[in-house]
Structure formats: structure tokens, C-alpha cells
Amino acid sequence: MKILVPFKSVPDPNDATFAGEAASASKSVINPFDEIAIEEALRIRERGEATEIVGVTIGAPSVDEQIRAALAMGVDRAIRIDDARALDPYAVARILRAVVEKEAPHVVIMGKQAVDDDSNQVGQILAGLLGWPQATFVSSIEFLDNKTRARCTRETDAGLEVVELDLPAIITTDLRLNEPRYVSLPGLIRARRKPIEVLTCDQVGVNVRPLTTVLAVARPPKRPAGTRVESVEELITKLKQEAKVI
Amino acid sequence: MAESLVLIEHDRQQVKRSSLHAITLAQQLGGEYELLVIGHVVNKISSSLVSLGATSVIVADDPALAEPLADRYATVIAEAVRKSGAKNILGTSSTFSKDILPRAAALLDAPMVTDVVAIEQMDGSISYRRPINAGSMFAKVKVEGERRVLTVRAAAFETPAANAAPCPIVRFDVDAESLPNGMRFISREERKSDRPDLTEARVVVSGGRPLKDKETFERLVGGLADALGGAIGATRAAVDAGMAPNDYQIGQTGKVVAPELYIALGISGAIQHLAGIKDSRIIVAINKDPDAPICQTATYFLVGDLYQIVPQLIESIRRA
Numbered sequence: 001m002k003i004l005v006p007f008k009s010v011p012d013p014n015d016a017t018f019a020g021e022a023a024s025a026s027k028s029v030i031n032p033f034d035e036i037a038i039e040e041a042l043r044i045r046e047r048g049e050a051t052e053i054v055g056v057t058i059g060a061p062s063v064d065e066q067i068r069a070a071l072a073m074g075v076d077r078a079i080r081i082d083d084a085r086a087l088d089p090y091a092v093a094r095i096l097r098a099v100v101e102k103e104a105p106h107v108v109i110m111g112k113q114a115v116d117d118d119s120n121q122v123g124q125i126l127a128g129l130l131g132w133p134q135a136t137f138v139s140s141i142e143f144l145d146n147k148t149r150a151r152c153t154r155e156t157d158a159g160l161e162v163v164e165l166d167l168p169a170i171i172t173t174d175l176r177l178n179e180p181r182y183v184s185l186p187g188l189i190r191a192r193r194k195p196i197e198v199l200t201c202d203q204v205g206v207n208v209r210p211l212t213t214v215l216a217v218a219r220p221p222k223r224p225a226g227t228r229v230e231s232v233e234e235l236i237t238k239l240k241q242e243a244k245v246i
Numbered sequence: 247m248a249e250s251l252v253l254i255e256h257d258r259q260q261v262k263r264s265s266l267h268a269i270t271l272a273q274q275l276g277g278e279y280e281l282l283v284i285g286h287v288v289n290k291i292s293s294s295l296v297s298l299g300a301t302s303v304i305v306a307d308d309p310a311l312a313e314p315l316a317d318r319y320a321t322v323i324a325e326a327v328r329k330s331g332a333k334n335i336l337g338t339s340s341t342f343s344k345d346i347l348p349r350a351a352a353l354l355d356a357p358m359v360t361d362v363v364a365i366e367q368m369d370g371s372i373s374y375r376r377p378i379n380a381g382s383m384f385a386k387v388k389v390e391g392e393r394r395v396l397t398v399r400a401a402a403f404e405t406p407a408a409n410a411a412p413c414p415i416v417r418f419d420v421d422a423e424s425l426p427n428g429m430r431f432i433s434r435e436e437r438k439s440d441r442p443d444l445t446e447a448r449v450v451v452s453g454g455r456p457l458k459d460k461e462t463f464e465r466l467v468g469g470l471a472d473a474l475g476g477a478i479g480a481t482r483a484a485v486d487a488g489m490a491p492n493d494y495q496i497g498q499t500g501k502v503v504a505p506e507l508y509i510a511l512g513i514s515g516a517i518q519h520l521a522g523i524k525d526s527r528i529i530v531a532i533n534k535d536p537d538a539p540i541c542q543t544a545t546y547f548l549v550g551d552l553y554q555i556v557p558q559l560i561e562s563i564r565r566a
């Protein structure tokens with residue numbers, strides 16, 4: 001079985017500058033949900049159910065550091081679609097469709113959302129474009145019937161839901177699917193010898209233009225600083241008399 | 247011809263109230279709008295929607311649609327949109343709409359904007375405001391194309407009035423044979439709770455990492471919630487540790503709440519958590535660390551050990 005893992009390079013959510021105008025200037029990392037997708041692919045291979053894991057990312061050469069990190073975790077080879085434009089989920093999914101058609105994986109595992117733009121769209125759009133089954137917000141994956149089907153548990157607003165998909169299919173990850181491993185030094189050394197294929201949209205045969213334009217980015221109004229209260233009685237009085245909520 | 251089509255969410259028994267908030271965006275966008283209900287045996291659900299000002303309630307009712315499988319639902323939505331000619335396809339942000347609407351957008355070759363909190367109309371062009379970077383920033387975006395799919399944050403749009411003259415309920419015929427067949431629903435873990443729905447509650451009490459285990463969490467967070475008639479929420483740390491189920495998680499990747507009163511017990515206030523509570527009217531934090539970031543965001547904070555404070559708080563509220 002061959003697994004394709006799309007991953008996005010995002011500003012580090014643990015960096016202090018993540019929450020603000022300078023986010024794009026902070027250190028980049030693999031989108032945490034995509035890291036979970038990579039980890040899951042590795043575990044599937046480790047239990048003998050996958051033979052190859054291919055990573056793909058769309059971006060400028062500056063994302064090479066995240067590609068090396070993915071290869072160091074254990075991804076076999078990577079593709080970078082060289083595109084420095086500000087893409088929207090519409091365009092990203094159409095570029096990924098071309099890569100899926102070229103690579104013909106049995107399953108695509110990817111993050112449910114990118115933590116910078118929070119769109120939560122790409123996996124579902126990709127599934128729709130390909131006409132493949134999808135399982136979103138997944139917290140467990142099991143392959144059945146000689147890997148012709150996947151049984152997935154999904155985290156929904158109401159609790160947990162189990163669905164079965166015929167393969168090939170798209171699976172998007174939620175936080176509790178696994179805890180990604182750290183990159184090891186031998187992993188980093190091995191990663192240096194692993195191939196990164198750089199292709200243009202032209203070379204994968206896709207001609208797409210984003211339909212979304214970001215006109216402005218601004219901070220939301222700040223909540224006024226909090227009032228410290230000294231006791232349970234004072235808190236209750238404030239809630240009753242000042243805030244009038246209880 | 248309707249300008250907008252609003253996807254209504256339900257749990258097979260009744261309409262999910264928050265899914266009605268998208269109707270308010272349809273009203274702001276102007277023009278006529280239709281409501282779409284998909285499912286099986288949804289007569290009661292459909293008839294509860296007739297006075298919301300829509301031109302019609304479109305109902306796709308078929309045994310093949312009994313469970314919300316994304317491939318089938320997206321196909322039905324795309325067909326209904328083509329038939330109605332709607333330019334805006336709307337839903338309220340939830341795991342239901344986030345699963346299905348992007349797929350429908352793919353079938354309609356339309357762009358999509360997630361989590362709209364406001365629109366701005368200028369010279370006939372519309373821009374949408376949405377949170378990015380865990381709600382720490384807002385982006386103002388515009389989209390091209392003949393059609394667009396939009397999800398709204400429930401907290402940012404009111405519940406629409408339900409006093410219009412009743413509209414017709416129109417059956418949308420589904421050819422079950424031609425629907426996709428690659429996904430199967432297996433099971434759902436239903437948890438019955440007497441507490442209000444988290445996203446609709448007037449009061450939400452949430453707990454974080456120091457709540458230790460399920461029993462303690464239930465005793466303190468549950469106890470305070472019950473004293474106030476509220477719902478329970480949790481941080482990712484509490485859910486990961488098994489103190490609370492996944493659907494209690496509030497934040498960037500969980501639920502977004504905007505109650506009148508939000509009480510955070512032993513929660514540090516990471517931006518990923520704040521992303522889900524910022525629009526609450528009053529926020530109370532109980533934390534032993536006065537420098538915890540939550541104290542900056544809270545309306546009131548009380549510094550101390552929650553194991554001492556919460557039982558006193560429950561006592562005082564019960565007595566009052």
C-alpha cells in the first residue's frame with residue numbers, strides 16, 4: 001500500500017509571535033495536524049501495512065526545512081510543488097489532485113486544518129474532486145479486507161462516529177489520532193540522502209488560480225484587562241450585582 | 247430564483263438550533279433564501295422550519311440519506327443548488343457542515359470561506375471577515391466566481407425570527423441508485439446528558455489539566471455547572487488525559503462557545519483555548535497562578551486553589 005501525505009509549512013503555534021501581525025515572520029514548522037498524518041503513515045508502515053510513504057507540499061524553496069523534517073521522521077521521498085503564490089484551499093486542492101493522479105496512492109492522510117489559516121477545507125475538496133470517499137477529524141484508522149477498506153473513528157460535535165470507506169480514500173486527522181515522534185539524529189542524516197522532487201504546476205499539468213484574496217489582516221479588539229477579586233463572596237457579589245449573570 | 251440556500255443540521259429528532267444562525271447571514275446578503283433538509287423521516291423537522299422567512303423548505307428524504315455521509319450529502323446539496331440557482335450556499339460551522347460543505351464546494355467548482363463572523367458590502371462587492379491564527383487575527387477576504395460556499399460562526403449571528411407566514415415544503419426527489427456508495431455508516435456513540443448543549447448554553451463551566459481524573463472533573467466542573475444550570479467544557483489537556491470526552495473540547499480545534507458566563511477552572515489560557523471562548527460576555531478564571539494568561543482575558547479572576555474554591559462556590563450558589 002502506498003500512502004500520500006500532503007503537508008503544509010506554518011508559523012510555529014508555540015512561538016510567541018504566532019498570535020499577531022508578525023506570525024509569518026516566526027519560525028516555521030510542519031502543520032501539527034500534518035505531523036500527526038505523517039506519524040500515522042509511519043505507524044501503518046511499521047505494522048507492515050504500507051510499503052511507501054510519499055510526502056507532498058506546495059510552496060517556495062523556503063519550505064525545504066519542513067520537507068527535511070518530514071523525511072527525517074521517516075517519509076520515504078518528497079515532492080515540492082514550486083509555487084510561491086498565496087494559494088487558497090480551492091487552488092491547493094486542485095494542485096493536490098494532480099499529484100494524486102500522478103502518484104496513484106491507496107490512501108491520502110492529511111491534517112484536518114492548517115493552524116494558521118484554519119480553513120478546514122482542503123481534504124474534503126480533494127475528496128470531492130476525485131470522487132473518493134472521505135473520513136474527516138479521525139482519531140483511529142484500521143484497514144480491513146486485505147486493505148480494500150478503512151474503518152475510521154471520527155471526532156464529531158456529538159461524540160464519536162465510526163465509518164467505513166472503500167479505498168482509495170482521503171482521511172483527515174484530529175489531535176488524538178497519535179502523538180508524533182521526535183526527529184532523531186540518524187533520521188536527519190538519512191533524510192539528507194532521500195530524494196526531493198521539485199515540480200511546477202505546469203509539470204503536473206494543472207493550471208489553477210486562487211479565487212480568494214485577503215484584503216486586510218487586523219487584530220480583533222482586545223478584551224479589557226480583568227479585575228482581580230479576593231474571595232468567593234466578592235466574586236458572587238460581582239457576578240450578581242455588576243455583571244448580572246447569576 | 248433564490249439567492250441563497252441554507253443547509254439545516256439536525257440530529258434525526260430535531261433541528262440543531264445553532265444551524266439556524268446561518269439564516270441571518272442569508273438575510274444580510276439580501277434576496278430570497280431556501281432551506282435544505284437532508285435525511286430520512288424528517289417531516290417533523292421540516293415543518294418546524296416553515297416560519298423562518300424562507301421561500302421554501304426543500305426536503306431530500308430517502309433511506310439512503312438516513313446518516314450524514316459526506317459523499318451522498320454533498321451530491322444532494324450540489325444538485326439542489328443547481329436546481330435552485332442559489333449563489334450563496336450557507337451553513338453554520340460545526341463538524342457536520344465542515345465535513346460536507348467543502349466537498350459540495352468541490353462539486354460546484356466554487357470557492358469557500360470558513361467561519362465568517364461579519365460581512366461588509368461596498369459598491370456591490372462583498373467581503374467576509376474570518377478569524378485566522380487561532381482567532382488571534384481577523385482576515386478580510388473576498389472571493390471570485392459565480393457561486394460561493396460560506397460557513398458562519400454561530401456566535402456572530404443572531405437566531406432569526408420565526409414569525410413569517412408559513413412557506414411551502416417542497417420535496418426534492420433523490421435517485422438513490424445514482425448516489426455515491428463508497429462510505430458506510432457503522433455506529434455512533436450517543437451520550438445522553440441532562441445538561442444543556444455546550445454551544446447553546448447560557449453558562450459554561452470548563453476544566454483544565456489540574457482536574458486530575460474523570461471523577462474529580464465531574465464532581466467539581468460538573469458540580470458547579472449543575473449549580474448554575476450550565477454546560478461543561480474542557481481544554482485539550484483535560485480531554486487528552488481522559489477526564490472528559492472529545493466533544494467537550496473548546497478552542498481552535500474544538501467547539502466555539504459564546505455564553506453569557508464562562509468559568510475557567512485551572513485553565514492557563516493558551517491561544518488555542520481562548521480562540522473558542524473570546525466572545526463570551528463574562529469570563530471568570532480560577533487559577534492558582536496570577537500570571538496565567540487567562541487572567542488577562544478574564545472579566546474577573548480569583549487566585550487560589552480550585553480544590554478549595556470550587557466547593558465553596560458550589561455551596562454559596564446553592565444556598566443563594
Ligand SMILES: Cc1cc2nc3c(=O)[nH]c(=O)nc-3n(C[C@@H](O)[C@H](O)[C@H](O)COP(=O)(O)OP(=O)(O)OC[C@H]3O[C@@H](n4cnc5c(N)ncnc54)[C@H](O)[C@@H]3O)c2cc1C
Nearest residue numbers: 058086087088089110111113114117119120121122210214
Ligand atoms: C496574511 C495572509 C495572507 C494571505 N493572502 C492570501 C491571498 O492573497 N490569496 C489567497 O488565496 N490566500 C491567501 N492566504 C491564505 C492561504 O495562503 C492559505 O494557506 C490557503 O488558503 C490554504 O488554506 P488552509 O491552509 O487554511 O487550508 P486547510 O483546509 O485548513 O488545510 C488542510 C490541509 O490541507 C493541506 N494543505 C494546505 N495547504 C497546503 C500546501 N501548501 N501544501 C500541501 N498541503 C497543504 C494540509 O494537509 C493541511 O493540513 C493568506 C493567508 C494569510 C495568513
Ligand SMILES: Cc1cc2nc3c(=O)[nH]c(=O)nc-3n(C[C@H](O)[C@H](O)[C@H](O)COP(=O)(O)OP(=O)(O)OC[C@H]3O[C@@H](n4cnc5c(N)ncnc54)[C@H](O)[C@@H]3O)c2cc1C
Nearest residue numbers: 454455456481482483497498499512513514518519534552
Ligand atoms: C494544533 C493545536 C491545537 C490545539 N487545540 C486546542 C483546543 O482546541 N483547545 C484547547 O483547549 N487546547 C488546544 N491546544 C492545546 C493548548 O495549546 C494548551 O496546551 C491547552 O489548552 C492547555 O490546557 P490547560 O489550560 O488545561 O493546561 P495547562 O496549560 O497545563 O494549565 C493548567 C493551569 O491550571 C493552573 N492550576 C494548576 N493547579 C491548580 C489548582 N490546584 N487550582 C487552580 N489552578 C491550578 C495552572 O496555574 C495553569 O494555569 C492545541 C494545541 C495545538 C498545538
